[in-house]
Amino acid sequence: MYWKLKAQIQNTVSLLPSSVSYSAYYWIQRHFGGLRRTNPISKLTAAIETCKRICEQGETLSDKVFLEVGTGRVPIVPIAYWLMGAEKTITIDLNPYLKSELVEEALQYIYENKEEILNLFGSLLIKERFVELQQALSKDSHFSVSKILNLCRVDYIAPGDAADTSFPEQSIDFHTSYTVFEHIPLEVLERILKEGNRIIKNNGLFVHRIDYSDHFSHSDQSISAINFLQYSDNEWNQFADNRYMYMNRLRHDDFISLFESVGYHIIEAQPNTDNRSQELLRNGSLQLHERFKSKSEDVLAITGAWIISSKTANE
Numbered sequence: 001m002y003w004k005l006k007a008q009i010q011n012t013v014s015l016l017p018s019s020v021s022y023s024a025y026y027w028i029q030r031h032f033g034g035l036r037r038t039n040p041i042s043k044l045t046a047a048i049e050t051c052k053r054i055c056e057q058g059e060t061l062s063d064k065v066f067l068e069v070g071t072g073r074v075p076i077v078p079i080a081y082w083l084m085g086a087e088k089t090i091t092i093d094l095n096p097y098l099k100s101e102l103v104e105e106a107l108q109y110i111y112e113n114k115e116e117i118l119n120l121f122g123s124l125l126i127k128e129r130f131v132e133l134q135q136a137l138s139k140d141s142h143f144s145v146s147k148i149l150n151l152c153r154v155d156y157i158a159p160g161d162a163a164d165t166s167f168p169e170q171s172i173d174f175h176t177s178y179t180v181f182e183h184i185p186l187e188v189l190e191r192i193l194k195e196g197n198r199i200i201k202n203n204g205l206f207v208h209r210i211d212y213s214d215h216f217s218h219s220d221q222s223i224s225a226i227n228f229l230q231y232s233d234n235e236w237n238q239f240a241d242n243r244y245m246y247m248n249r250l251r252h253d254d255f256i257s258l259f260e261s262v263g264y265h266i267i268e269a270q271p272n273t274d275n276r277s278q279e280l281l282r283n284g285s286l287q288l289h290e291r292f293k294s295k296s297e298d299v300l301a302i303t304g305a306w307i308i309s310s311k312t313a314n315e
Contacts, residue, residue: 006216011241013028022095041116046209047078048080050077050178050207051084061084061086065090065172066174067090067091067165067175068091068178069180071156076106077091078091078154079133079154083125083152092157092160094160094162111138170201172201173200179209180208190258204311205308205310209304209305215247226280230286232290251292265312268307268308270307272305273301274301274303277303
């Protein structure tokens, strides 16, 4: 879909009262967008990649409490955390997007594609838990979202505020998100990270995957991943200042500075550079707005990153 048309539709729907807006946008996505088919593999992969990075830091997954910021439509990530050993996952979302029919479809895929799922998880999977999930999804068992969430020890909070959780101090082992932080305003992100520092255990980890790309480029191949860097804030807000496609346009160096400013120690940053973006910047095909001209081409061409961090030593 041509990205400006998509932006116009999102802006129009977002003006409706919340309950009507959510339903209308879901209907559009379900019939014409990315929700026409439900496949949980990308979300399962997100959870697995998160847990691999936790394990690379010498941590274990068993009996740990995870926090996921940004649940989305289907709580596949926290279910996957449980399959890999989590004691509990609290998943929190500003918007109550979860849809029972999508959850059922995603889990039905898991049920019907056992070998694919086993291969995907590999040694990270706790097979006894996978058997429990399969039994809960069997045709002889009545499906309900609450039953699955209870089985997988998932607490779903929506609407919820990750910047003001009311959780006890040092109650979370792993603070995680996957392609969520790019949709949150800077001042709110700062509060979320400060709250994270309060609720994370002293030996806990923050593991976040951030997508720096222009998300319109995901469905419109005519534009690049850095298309939105040519617009001023006012110009860009005409396209994407709504609840469905807000993007803060912070770059990799901005996020590193933000994490460090609130007392995080960056253990590892794993950025991905986009070759097409690099070429556009080098040959001058894309004219940057003043906001981004002071940044290097190498930074601007980074379109995603994993950032793994912890509390500073004196926290």
